[in-house]
Amino acid sequence: MSSETDPVVSLSGAKKYFGAVHALEDGRIDLYAGEAHALVGENGAGKSTLVKIFAGLHRPDAGRLCIEGKEVVFNSPRDAIQSGVAVIYQEPTLFPDLTVAENIFMDRQPQRSFHRIDYRGMNQAARAIFARLEVDLDPTRLALGLSIAEQQIVEIAKSLSLEARVIVMDEPTAALSSVEVDRLFRVAQTLKSSGVAILFISHRLDEVFTLCERVTVMRDGRFVQAAFTTETDEDSLVRAMVGRDVERRSDQVRGVDLKPLLEVEHLTLEGLFADISFSVAAGEVVALSGLVGAGRSEVATAIFGVRRYDYGKVKVGGKPIKRGSPSAAMAAGIGLVPEDRRLQGLVMEQSIARNIAMGSFKSLRRKGLIRSITETRFAADWSVKLQIKYGNLANSVSTLSGGNQQKVVLAKWMSRSPKVLIVDEPTRGIDIGTKAEVHRLILELAKSGVAVLVISSELPEVLNLADRILVMREGRLVGEFDHSEATEEAIIAAATLSKEVKAA
Template identity: 45%
Template sequence: MNIVMKNIHKAFGANRVLTGVDFDLREGEVHALMGENGAGKSTLMNILTGLHRLDEGTIVIDGKETYFGSPKEAEEKGVAFIHQELNIWPEMTVLENLFIGKEMTSRFGFLNTKQMKALAKAQFEQLSVSVPLTQEAGECSVGQQQMIEIAKALMTDAKVIIMDEPTAALTEREIQKLFEVINALRKQGVSIVYISHRMEEIFAICDRITVMRDGKTVDTQAIADTSFDEVVRKMVGRELTERYPARSPSPGEVVLEVKNLSAKGRFDNVSFAVRAGEIVGVSGLMGAGRTEIMRAIFGLDPLDSGEIYMRGKKVAIRKPTDAVKHGIGFITEDRKDEGLVLDFSVRENMALTNLFSFSHNGFISSKKERDFVNTLVQRLQIKTHTTETAARNLSGGNQQKVVIAKWIGIGPSLLILDEPTRGVDIGAKREIYQLMNELTERGVAIIMVSSELPEVLGMSDRILVVHEGKITGEVDRSNATQEFIMTLATGGH
């Protein structure tokens, strides 16, 4: 399938999102679509698949002017979209999620569960996914849910697949398997639009790249004819001299210390400490227990045994409000379901954890709240039309900045960041890294859980490696390599 999108314009009210975008997709190619958060990438693909109607421009598919009326129509015509924000029904089984709206029936109208299971099993084997089809999707990890979404798209026999941050929640092993599938699809003539902020992946798997900035197309060229630095320059309109800002930590007193934390079936005998002014990275494969440890420290999940100390004093944290009282903030890996109230405005989301700061005798000072929110919006360079814009209408990266702002506002002693830059563009990533540096310079202790090894190596002062619920090693930044961390993460020594 060949697609040509020409001079595409789109505005939402007074907010002009696309102002003359050109994009073309050739049969059997993997075409990278890159740009900062808010550049208009997802909006462009939503127009292609019929979720939004364009204001101006043309779409030509296989030589014929074509406009889909809905994503369902696009899918029926061979164009599938795997969204960054997963469309999983948590109470339904994995099998039900795979075939929702596309159920197979016998000639008598009964569900043909046997045929659906056989097709799902074959697709899961191709992707090396080992999730029971009868399991509730809500019980699956974010990475497993991502693979379910990928499998769902592959089963539609699509001619074009749009992948928006497909590897954000995947392990290295899962990423390699996905790349094998993409290469096989390319040989079959399937075209793929690959939206990602992971530059290494773009150069590893894609044939061409289109860069967008501020709702416009900056350039399209072959991957072989460009470079990392050139792509970054086109995306952000400026040079980024270093990917990770320099750190010169001066760790102070121990802010958090945990001793022998255990939760049956999740993690066992976990002990570590974090000092004021340092960043402790936490690495490990998906499902190793990294997130589970952090959730327990914050009081989201129960502990079976173990002790938590804040500044040398033993504390009892049984629920998140206990953690907040002790100065702990937690940016979860799932911003959509746990980090934000999507229908609330930017202002309301930021104020949620900070209402006590604006209140007096039970009344909220609107001016104090407004000043607080405006300061954080400017500081984090959050792109929003107004602070009354609903959080769901922001790009993924700007949603993440709102979550970060919400917790910075409490003035935390300890900030836990679980996948802080997932789905965030390279310019915004650097802004988050610089903010982390500023926080540690002010004495904040930071724990950063990340699946991106370059990020762990680039920003951590010390690295804890988790394997099957246990800390298998602690590595100083000066001695850390990707190979050494992966050895520890896979149970080696």
């Protein structure tokens, strides 16, 4: 351990604002050669923003970024790469039609006479890097069909070929199997021993202690503490990450004595999730928790029908629903507020009014026709009910803030008076004030008798909203907690540890 030396990279006092949202208030981290430094914190703690500063994608509004003592400014990803900082994303962007070696050396291919590409040299160089990383990957195969783990290895190989001194790994393990995680860690150890500084972002604390020498905790965009992993433990890290009294729902659990409204039986989709069974009663809020990549959103989309499952059954009010058909699910009263608001929830270039009305076109017909005025009135009613802040309903929905966009998606579904509403990451990327409003709306819906299934990576949100909490890990249900007995620590444990946790 080289704690006495100066850091390779040092970030201090970094701030980043997006309009009213303060994504980063005080970003601070020092990375040392030959060491892995973990960055942990809940979703929204500012980790991603910090990573994007290292990647050259965001320019901080304030703060200093120094490399080997010299202050630098990254204006583009190229600047970052040239300064020796490489970022490995959870899902790398590769060229699927090109070979692995070409992906590594794109536009820097070794050349022979007449500037021709030296394929043999290139493949050998790639092989040499893989040998150094101690992985067995054929440089001549196409990138098409590489697993995420293999794609990450290719990215790491690319950053090594660029002689990166700092490698940032942004939640690399979220979508990996345990075998793949082991391999990645072996690679990371090799990198460390060759003097590379690693910034490792993960939700899995056990991984932090396995791989890293230091750990920094962030909360609400601020640096909280930094420590050697040898001098701290999981419990104190979790306390530092949570760091506040968790607000709890005060009202009593409802729906437990009612008959289940949404029933999911043995739902299986090969490769994504298996044997998922649970139910949600009218008036009950059930949370589906777990790490990103555990298969939660996949289950939600399968219930709603945009994804076809292989086996199992989905029933609403006892009646089975045709699989693979969103319109059948909607006819049965299911609604889905999807995970990716911009890609799945909204048609960004269309008007606010059109987006709110999108699920209700048929019911807006008068004598067979929809008139814009009917649509606008309908949208105006719901905008008032949900307190959506907008300039003009005819403006495209892309003019709204993230929070108001999310309310538009909620309005689309609430206006259909659903029996079952699934909300996937309902408050991701929206400001605190609107967040509270969205929570209130979800609870009101439940109060009015809707069965609500919430998917969230934010534990305070889960604890605040849910009557019951289901935990998924690697495509399976591994735990169930009642509102009264659930704690952040218990949920994190169930979501990350490999042994099954059953709460009494």
